[in-house]
Amino acid sequence: MKILHCDYLIIGSGLAGLSAAHYLAPHGKVLVVTKREKNDCNTNFAQGGISCVTLAEDTFEKHIADTLDAGAGLCDENAVRAIVEDGPARMDDLRAMGLEFDTRPDGTPDLGREGGHTMRRILHAGDITGRHIEQTLIEATASHPNITILEHTHAIDLVTVRENGKTTCIGAYLLGTKTGEIFSAQSACTILATGGAGKVYLYTCNPDVATAGGLAMAWRAGAEIRNMEFFQFHPTCLYHPEAKNFLISEAVRGEGAELCDADGVPFMHRYDRRGSLAPRDIVARAIDHEMKTRGLPCMYLDIRHKGVGFLTRRFPNIYRECLRFGIDMAKDLIPIVPAAHYCCGGVKTTVEGCTNIDGLFAIGEVASTGLHGANRLASNSLLEAIVCAHKCAEWITSHPRKDPHNMPPIPAWVYGDAVPSDELVVVNHNWDEVRTCMWDYVGIVRTNKRLERALHRIENLRHEIRQYYFDYSVTSELLELRNIADAAYLIIQCAMQRKESRGLHYTLDYPERSSEPKDTVISGYTRP
Ligand code: SIN
Numbered sequence: 001m002k003i004l005h006c007d008y009l010i011i012g013s014g015l016a017g018l019s020a021a022h023y024l025a026p027h028g029k030v031l032v033v034t035k036r037e038k039n040d041c042n043t044n045f046a047q048g049g050i051s052c053v054t055l056a057e058d059t060f061e062k063h064i065a066d067t068l069d070a071g072a073g074l075c076d077e078n079a080v081r082a083i084v085e086d087g088p089a090r091m092d093d094l095r096a097m098g099l100e101f102d103t104r105p106d107g108t109p110d111l112g113r114e115g116g117h118t119m120r121r122i123l124h125a126g127d128i129t130g131r132h133i134e135q136t137l138i139e140a141t142a143s144h145p146n147i148t149i150l151e152h153t154h155a156i157d158l159v160t161v162r163e164n165g166k167t168t169c170i171g172a173y174l175l176g177t178k179t180g181e182i183f184s185a186q187s188a189c190t191i192l193a194t195g196g197a198g199k200v201y202l203y204t205c206n207p208d209v210a211t212a213g214g215l216a217m218a219w220r221a222g223a224e225i226r227n228m229e230f231f232q233f234h235p236t237c238l239y240h241p242e243a244k245n246f247l248i249s250e251a252v253r254g255e256g257a258e259l260c261d262a263d264g265v266p267f268m269h270r271y272d273r274r275g276s277l278a279p280r281d282i283v284a285r286a287i288d289h290e291m292k293t294r295g296l297p298c299m300y301l302d303i304r305h306k307g308v309g310f311l312t313r314r315f316p317n318i319y320r321e322c323l324r325f326g327i328d329m330a331k332d333l334i335p336i337v338p339a340a341h342y343c344c345g346g347v348k349t350t351v352e353g354c355t356n357i358d359g360l361f362a363i364g365e366v367a368s369t370g371l372h373g374a375n376r377l378a379s380n381s382l383l384e385a386i387v388c389a390h391k392c393a394e395w396i397t398s399h400p401r402k403d404p405h406n407m408p409p410i411p412a413w414v415y416g417d418a419v420p421s422d423e424l425v426v427v428n429h430n431w432d433e434v435r436t437c438m439w440d441y442v443g444i445v446r447t448n449k450r451l452e453r454a455l456h457r458i459e460n461l462r463h464e465i466r467q468y469y470f471d472y473s474v475t476s477e478l479l480e481l482r483n484i485a486d487a488a489y490l491i492i493q494c495a496m497q498r499k500e501s502r503g504l505h506y507t508l509d510y511p512e513r514s515s516e517p518k519d520t521v522i523s524g525y526t527r528p
Pocket of ligand 1 (some may be wrong): 046047048249250331
């Protein structure tokens with residue numbers, strides 16, 4: 001088996017992964033592996049922008065207070081402070097790499113506003129901020145002699161050894177998805193930057209790659225997992241049979257759009273004094289309630305009053321996309337539904353990305369640093385991705401690690417009796433079953449009964465997938481299926497352990513919030 005050696009192995013090529021590569025490259029050889037093309041990542045689809053204290057009248061304290069308020073009593077205040085306060089310096093790094101945030105005619109930053117923020121605080125580049133960031137990082141890392149990026153390389157599992165009573169990660173098994181070759185990368189530092197898990201749910205605004213790979217691999221390797229019950233549903237995904245995963249950014253509500261019914265009658269003021277700009281858990285639940293009680297397939301957004309000039313200037317991409325589906329934002333209500341958007345839980349880490357496994361780090365959406373608590377404040381995720389990538393690189397380079405050549409070698413991959421599958425229908429069927437089950441039973445509103453039903457089904461599926469995994473040759477589709485099933489199991493387990501409603505976890509059986517905020521932590525892999 002081919003073994004690649006590097007100083008730093010990074011799995012994932014979104015903002016967290018590529019910025020970690022950028023910060024680590026001056027210190028050693030960086031290998032980035034990514035399962036499709038470099039820009040196939042959640043970052044590339046982020047619309048709103050990055051929240052960062054910028055204006056003189058804004059303060060770190062205000063941003064921290066908004067984050068804690070959205071997080072419903074479960075944020076780690078030290079983590080929030082560390083990340084918020086590092087924001088301005090990291091935005092300067094992005095500018096130095098060539099990223100241009102939008103400015104007003106007088107040259108001051110043009111800041112957007114989103115739900116839960118008490119003031120304008122979102123730096124943005126048009127309404128495709130993520131695409132600009134991703135492109136900037138791809139350009140910044142492309143020509144660095146110390147950075148190698150392997151596309152179409154799917155991480156299968158982490159490799160760990162037990163040394164002196166502790167677990168150490170020494171690299172990962174990898175699948176070349178174009179060649180079918182299984183090989184490995186050995187490193188004293190493996191950094192998971194694999195992004196989110198939206199594909200666990202039937203309806204999501206995440207791209208196809210968001211299949212919880214890093215989370216599932218970390219759990220299988222023995223990492224602690226925290227707060228997976230807090231899955232954020234974005235309130236406003238475009239509802240149209242041909243629009244796959246298209247988001248109507250919260251920035252649209254920040255500019256005055258109101259949530260309303262088909263007659264244009266607003267309803268959010270009945271749920272929260274902040275109306276359409278309340279935090280996302282409240283808005284998504286309100287939309288879900290309106291749809292279910294009225295028996296409707298969607299609700300609407302109304303921003304007609306802003307006029308075509310403003311809309312095409314501020315939201316050129318959203319305006320164009322809506323028009324493609326026959327919706328003119330300046331004349332029509334926009335049909336919307338909530339969809340799975342962001343995984344607030346993840347691999348339990350410090351703000352530097354350290355996990356409970358030596359040599360294993362996690363940054364970005366795959367990590368749970370304590371920033372998001374029970375509900376993420378809009379546009380805090382890109383901020384967390386770059387700040388924690390920087391902190392992780394600083395931590396790693398100030399804590400020298402073993403030379404990868406002097407580590408125990410990675411054992412060769414065991415093919416066993418696996419043969420190419422002649423029943424791909426099983427993979428497709430199980431994909432749909434996991435996602436439908438999660439949408440129906442572990443969605444915006446939960447109950448004990450629904451969770452029990454979901455657990456039963458997911459356990460059966462995990463069992464079947466495990467058998468399939470051993471019997472047939474590994475493919476990208478099979479790896480993703482195994483990972484979303486493991487992530488589904490973790491979400492259900494965490495949801496079952498939380499006997500209260502808080503932030504994004506709402507259950508009819510325990511509708512009140514407990515007076516004692518507590519994290520849910522799962523340690524120890526449960527084999528199907
Ligand atoms: C949006 O543009 O609405 C998404 C922003 C975010 O999820 O942080």
